[in-house]
Amino acid sequence: DQQVKQNSPSLSVQEGRISILNCDYTNSMFDYFLWYKKYPAEGPTFLISISSIKDKNEDGRFTVFLNKSAKHLSLHIVPSQPGDSAVYFCAVSDTSGSRLTFGEGTQLTVNP
Amino acid sequence: DAGITQSPRHKVTETGTPVTLRCHQTENHRYMYWYRQDPGHGLRLIHYSYGVKDTDKGEVSDGYSVSRSKTEDFLLTLESATSSQTSVYFCAIRTTTTGTNTEAFFGQGTRLTVV
Numbered sequence: 667d668q669q670v671k672q673n674s675p676s677l678s679v680q681e682g683r684i685s686i687l688n689c690d691y692t693n694s695m696f697d698y699f700l701w702y703k704k705y706p707a708e709g710p711t712f713l714i715s716i717s718s719i720k721d722k723n724e725d726g727r728f729t730v731f732l733n734k735s736a737k738h739l740s741l742h743i744v745p746s747q748p749g750d751s752a753v754y755f756c757a758v759s760d761t762s763g764s765r766l767t768f769g770e771g772t773q774l775t776v777n778p
Numbered sequence: 779d780a781g782i783t784q785s786p787r788h789k790v791t792e793t794g795t796p797v798t799l800r801c802h803q804t805e806n807h808r809y810m811y812w813y814r815q816d817p818g819h820g821l822r823l824i825h826y827s828y829g830v831k832d833t834d835k836g837e838v839s840d841g842y843s844v845s846r847s848k849t850e851d852f853l854l855t856l857e858s859a860t861s862s863q864t865s866v867y868f869c870a871i872r873t874t875t876t877g878t879n880t881e882a883f884f885g886q887g888t889r890l891t892v893v
Binding site: 672675697698700702707708709710711712715717755757759763764765766767768769770771 | 809811819821822828879883
């Protein structure tokens with residue numbers, strides 16, 4: 667049973683435009699949500715997070731939106747840059763804080 | 779650099795042999811995790827530890843065991859490697875306190891090939 671799903675395996679956007687990556691989860695007990703970026707041959711690196719008491723968190727070009735009623739999470743990157751090309755994973759944590767469960771990842775390609 | 783080191787970085791082993799991967803941290807984080815990354819599956823949790831000698835299974839724990847005899851080291855063992863265990867393995871560390879969530883930091887990964 668996949669608790670976290672990223673339905674788009676890949677996304678291609680033009681430099682300067684907005685990239686929107688989506689993530690759906692099934693368990694309403696999840697209360698902390700994260701996005702990671704991964705380049706080839708490197709470990710994932712933390713990008714941005716949001717707790718369930720908020721519906722938006724912004725850090726520079728990156729904004730995460732949380733829709734708890736829809737159990738949906740999205741990451742907006744504006745403006746997109748070629749260096750943003752990577753695999754993006756969403757992750758969720760429950761109130762115990764012990765486990766981090768990841769989605770399948772979305773390969774973002776930003777074309778110059 | 780989050781003070782986390784995985785060893786070895788690459789390994790080729792034969793089917794049926796035991797393999798141990800090591801994760802070492804210098805940050806004194808309570809939680810340590812082992813994930814595997816496979817195409818189409820993302821990062822899947824194998825085992826995790828919430829303290830010395832305290833471990834629990836993840837979603838793909840069959841065929842793997844772990845040990846944590848001291849805070850800084852978390853070992854992942856494949857008792858008898860199979861080709862299905864060919865993967866990239868990532869260790870992660872995380873500090874959490876009750877009611878407070880934090881991000882996890884990942885190591886560089888170990889590429890394991892079972893032939």
